[in-house]
Amino acid sequence: MAQAVNMKNIVKRFGPVTANRGVDFSAEKGEVHALVGENGAGKSTLMNILYGLHSPDEGTIEVGGVPVVLTNPRVAIKHGIGMVHQHFKLVPSLTVAENIVLGSEPGNGLNFNRNVAFRQVRELSKTYDLDIDPGALVHDLPVGLRQRVEILKVLYRSVDVLILDEPTAVLTPQETEELFVNIRQLANSGKTVIFITHKLGEVMSVSDRVSIMRDGRIIKVTNTCDTSAEEIASDMVGRPVLFRVKKREAQPKQPILSVSKLVVDGSRGVEAVRGVGFEVRSGEIVGIAGVQGNGQDELIDALVGLRKPKAGKVTLNGHDITSCSPAIARDHGLSYIPADRMRDGLCLPASLWENAIAGHQRNPQLSRGPVLNIKECIRFTQELIDKFDIRGGSASTPSKALSGGNQQKLVAAREMSRNGEFIIADQPSRGVDIGAIEFMHNRLIAMRDEGTAILLVSADLDEILSVSDRILVLYKGEVVGEVPGAHASKDAIGRLMAGIRDEGGEQVV
Ligand SMILES: Nc1ncnc2c1ncn2[C@@H]1O[C@H](COP(=O)(O)OP(=O)(O)O)[C@@H](O)[C@H]1O
Ligand SMILES: [Mg+2]
Numbered sequence: 458m459a460q461a462v463n464m465k466n467i468v469k470r471f472g473p474v475t476a477n478r479g480v481d482f483s484a485e486k487g488e489v490h491a492l493v494g495e496n497g498a499g500k501s502t503l504m505n506i507l508y509g510l511h512s513p514d515e516g517t518i519e520v521g522g523v524p525v526v527l528t529n530p531r532v533a534i535k536h537g538i539g540m541v542h543q544h545f546k547l548v549p550s551l552t553v554a555e556n557i558v559l560g561s562e563p564g565n566g567l568n569f570n571r572n573v574a575f576r577q578v579r580e581l582s583k584t585y586d587l588d589i590d591p592g593a594l595v596h597d598l599p600v601g602l603r604q605r606v607e608i609l610k611v612l613y614r615s616v617d618v619l620i621l622d623e624p625t626a627v628l629t630p631q632e633t634e635e636l637f638v639n640i641r642q643l644a645n646s647g648k649t650v651i652f653i654t655h656k657l658g659e660v661m662s663v664s665d666r667v668s669i670m671r672d673g674r675i676i677k678v679t680n681t682c683d684t685s686a687e688e689i690a691s692d693m694v695g696r697p698v699l700f701r702v703k704k705r706e707a708q709p710k711q712p713i714l715s716v717s718k719l720v721v722d723g724s725r726g727v728e729a730v731r732g733v734g735f736e737v738r739s740g741e742i743v744g745i746a747g748v749q750g751n752g753q754d755e756l757i758d759a760l761v762g763l764r765k766p767k768a769g770k771v772t773l774n775g776h777d778i779t780s781c782s783p784a785i786a787r788d789h790g791l792s793y794i795p796a797d798r799m800r801d802g803l804c805l806p807a808s809l810w811e812n813a814i815a816g817h818q819r820n821p822q823l824s825r826g827p828v829l830n831i832k833e834c835i836r837f838t839q840e841l842i843d844k845f846d847i848r849g850g851s852a853s854t855p856s857k858a859l860s861g862g863n864q865q866k867l868v869a870a871r872e873m874s875r876n877g878e879f880i881i882a883d884q885p886s887r888g889v890d891i892g893a894i895e896f897m898h899n900r901l902i903a904m905r906d907e908g909t910a911i912l913l914v915s916a917d918l919d920e921i922l923s924v925s926d927r928i929l930v931l932y933k934g935e936v937v938g939e940v941p942g943a944h945a946s947k948d949a950i951g952r953l954m955a956g957i958r959d960e961g962g963e964q965v966v
Pocket of ligand 2: 500501502622
């Protein structure tokens with residue numbers, strides 16, 4: 458097969474950090490090439506170099522066998538290389554077509570030709586079988602479709618190589634399936650797709666070849682059919698990885714959280730949670746499964762005090778916390794690992810230690826009255842850094858300098874060390890590498906065994922199945938079924954998630 462891109466001996470330093478230490482990477486025409494590695498391994502840096510966002514300190518790049526210097530993304534696109542980042546860069550208030558052509562509009566730039574743009578986008582989406590309505594506002598699209606717009610935007614610029622940086626981190630299992638079909642089709646039509654991930658199931662199901670990065674180096678390149686998820690995992694982490702969490706049977710005690718007849722409005726005024734009731738007891742992990750958008754977000758928002766319920770009651774440790782503020786909920790023993798850690802969990806310009814102690818200020822070890830003991834705060838943060846293996850900075854580094862996965866670990870570390878009686882873990886493994894997932898799952902189980910009540914919300918069914926003691930399935934704002942964790946079948950939960958109740962297969966509406 459013909460080589461599409463070839464990077465040789467790439468070195469990239471950021472101050473004291475060497476993100477790439479002499480990397481050789483190549484991808485062939487028409488292949489799906491997975492680039493895997495733990496957070497901080499240097500994957501994004503390497504691909505940002507290929508997209509012209511960073512210039513390498515050393516090394517060379519060839520495109521189609523010809524040496525090139527990629528000084529910026531425009532040059533990269535001219536050489537047929539495009540990239541979709543983890544955080545989308547679309548303009549929500551514009552239509553799909555406008556977003557796709559933005560920056561290379563048909564017409565003379567001043568005179569945006571809407572009809573031409575619509576027609577071009579329609580043709581493009583037909584060519585690549587990426588169905589989209591050119592006139593829809595990006596604002597109204599679910600994440601999976603926004604990503605499709607990003608991909609079309611790149612394809613509109615006639616690239617041959619498409620780089621996707623952790624494209625599935627924000628997707629539901631269904632959206633991921635669709636993306637994979639699209640990726641396969643793109644490769645079949647002769648494009649090269651470079652796909653960054655650290656999820657091994659994805660590598661196995663979609664890629665032809667895989668390059669494994671660790672500590673700024675590519676340590677192995679292999680055909681996907683010649684390896685296994687277990688082998689890739691241990692190559693990535695540098696030690697054998699257990700895929701299943703070990704836990705003994707739960708010993709639940711008294712109820713800590715009680716929710717009854719809870720009704721919560723969604724953002725558009727329609728009821729998103731419609732009369733939900735359940736309990737979480739001390740010493741058990743209750744999992745909430747469901748396709749994204751079935752009321753999970755609104756339910757959590759209501760429990761943590763970010764959204765006022767319309768009806769119903771929430772008690773925590775015997776205190777009525779319905780409609781109370783997040784601060785009061787925390788005072789009554791709530792800890793919360795939010796799904797969007799960057800938005801809800803951290804103050805990015807503040808240092809690691811300032812973020813780490815947020816919510817711990819009343820810990821007598823860390824402060825005397827209103828006065829913080831900074832030395833203790835830094836020591837406490839260093840402990841979290843060591844325990845949770847947070848990489849990329851020290852206690853005084855600004856949090857924004859950490860990679861996304863390490864920011865997530867910082868939030869999880871803070872919340873898991875509060876010793877609250879109740880913790881909500883919302884998508885705890887989203888965007889985090891396998892070493893960290895294994896660690897977090899084990900931490901959750903250890904907390905359970907110490908008597909914490911845990912509510913786990915996840916779009917990842919495997920995560921729900923391996924960690925939960927009981928599983929509630931949420932569908933259109935209602936709990937449509939409860940399954941004991943130990944005997945749960947993926948199939949049965951999947952059916953409930955689609956709104957099909959088990960008895961007689963009747964459809965829930
Ligand atoms: N712009 C930057 N400035 C400083 N350090 C960076 C920058 N980008 C990445 N790094 C560091 O380089 C290392 C590799 O990061 P990255 O390429 O993002 O890894 P990955 O994508 O594999 O998670 C990390 O230690 C990260 O903190
Ligand atoms: Mg990355």
